[in-house]
Amino acid sequence: MTRYKAFCACEAHAELTPTRIERRNLRADDVAIAIDYCGICHSDAHTVNNDWGSTVYPCVPGHEIVGHVAAIGSDVTRYKVGDRVAVGCLVDSCQDCPSCDSGNEQNCTKGPTATYNGKDRHTGETTLGGYSEHIVVREKFVLRVPAALDMKYAGPLLCAGITVWTPLRRHGVGKGSKVAVVGLGGLGHMAVKLAVALGAEVTVITTSAGKADDARALGAADVLLSKEPKAMQGSANRFDFILDTIPTKHNVNPYLTLLGRNGVLVLVGALEPLEAIHGALLVLNNRSISGSLIGGLPATQELLDFCAEHNVLPTCEMVDVRDINSAFKRMQANDVKYRFVIDMASLRNVEID
Ligand SMILES: NC(=O)c1ccc[n+]([C@@H]2O[C@H](COP(=O)([O-])OP(=O)(O)OC[C@H]3O[C@@H](n4cnc5c(N)ncnc54)[C@H](OP(=O)(O)O)[C@@H]3O)[C@@H](O)[C@H]2O)c1
Ligand SMILES: [Zn+2]
Ligand SMILES: [Zn+2]
Known part of the structure; x- marks a missing residue:
């Protein structure tokens, strides 16, 4: 020893x-x-x-x-x-x-x-x-x-890299995919760079207005502030794939609303009970919620x-x-x-x- x-x-x-x-x-x-x-x-x-x-x-x-x-x-x-x-x-x-x-x-x-x-x-x-x-x-x-x-x-x-790479690959993200990344931190910024490198169009959804310029510099085509209900509502049904990196308990319903038909939200951050998920948000547009480990x-x-x-x-x-x-x-x-x-x-x- x-x-x-x-x-x-x-x-x-x-x-x-x-x-x-x-x-x-x-x-x-x-x-x-x-x-x-x-x-x-x-x-x-x-x-x-x-x-x-x-x-x-x-x-x-x-x-x-x-x-x-x-x-x-x-x-x-x-x-x-x-x-x-x-x-x-x-x-x-x-x-x-x-x-x-x-x-x-x-x-x-x-x-x-x-x-x-x-x-x-x-x-x-x-x-x-x-x-x-x-x-x-x-x-x-x-x-x-x-x-x-x-x-x-x-x-x-x-x-950070492999945790976001695995679901991006598993869900076939590539050219033409409309991707949203929730939370621009360690995992989130890698998700932006990797999804862009795979050819996807990426939107960052953030609580931090001050990160908007960075998000674009990292390759994001658009930025949504999650605290602005109007911006969120205006993006209903918009994405094929959402990667949710929020590290604590939160409400995923506002993000599920943003998924289009057959869209998938992959949760990687919160390892605790989430706020109740509204079944209609999953059923009505064939949406699903999934998880992923490293x-x-x-x-x-x-x-x-x-x-x-x-x-x-x-x-x-x-x-x-x-x-x-x-x-x-x-x-x-x-x-x-x-x-x-x-x-x-x-x-x-x-x-x-
Ligand atoms: N599944 C896995 O295998 C795996 C692997 C590694 C890490 N993790 C977990 O993934 C999570 C993220 O890790 P990280 O290293 O990327 O953390 P991080 O660098 O702290 O980034 C998390 C980002 O989430 C947003 N955020 C933080 N608190 C929030 C809140 N209360 N509500 C909404 N958004 C919030 C912030 O982005 P904005 O400022 O843009 O809102 C923050 O930059 C952690 O819980 C970590 O333990 C999971
Ligand atoms: Zn880690
Ligand atoms: Zn084994």
Whole structure:
């Protein structure tokens, strides 16, 4: 076991503080990664705050991990020391169920192992995430960062990117699709860029009037303010596909109204009871509401390759690890444009006993 620097939360709503954590000795199929960058996802804050009631402390968040291979286990064949690699929200799964067999490891019927706050399948220990200098991950769950992709910007693709990519692909979004993205945050801004790159016409639906210019600069053809009932009513039946990234309980009925015939609203943000859905809004226009959880390894590699080929990059604000608590506060106050990424080199400047 080797000990590495990391930032952890010791209890719900606590500030993140520097600590040292252990990383396991390499198993035969393990890859050790020196972490260069790690994105900050809203789920990191949900987990630190125990919003989902399942957090084990101390908690080291971080599942948008980019780095270099530092060492490999004896059976590793796909990577060598120095390779540019990435790790997303998953570090293991059963590898023996229909979901795993079809590359949908996120839906593993025995439960996937999350990158942090998950349970190691061998030891039962709680997994610790990417707000650290180093991580050890099973080879199968390590992704390749294409040479054309800037490492600095690759992190947010591993969660924000794949979470929106999966439903965009599943629902066949492409040329001619009329798409709305609700919430212009980490997930939302990636959804705009990716849907535009796939050829769709994209509208951003936002609570923040001040984001309208940004939305257009990101590629949106139109912007609707969700607080303006007239604008919302004027867009009734307009979209084929709506991606709803709102992170808390909310009323989806005003958004369902905007779907045309056979339209689909995919929910990715709120993991809690929603306000009651009006059945008529679903029945009368054959609309449906669906959900989506991150994405599997083949889709994540496909996304990394697509972004490299089409030069689709997240819009990031780089932060020093010592500013992590102010970044968390700003994210929760809806003040991030549009993803914080921690430069892990800054961890070298943190003194820990
Ligand atoms: N399904 C999955 O697999 C998955 C994966 C990753 C994350 N998530 C979840 O997805 C959600 C979004 O994550 P994120 O990292 O994109 O968060 P984020 O960067 O904070 O963005 C969320 C956006 O939603 C809008 N918003 C915030 N509070 C709102 C409210 N009360 N009512 C209406 N709109 C509101 C804001 O956009 P405007 O200013 O434009 O309104 C905000 O920028 C989180 O709950 C996260 O846990 C799910
Ligand atoms: Zn995430
Ligand atoms: Zn499985």
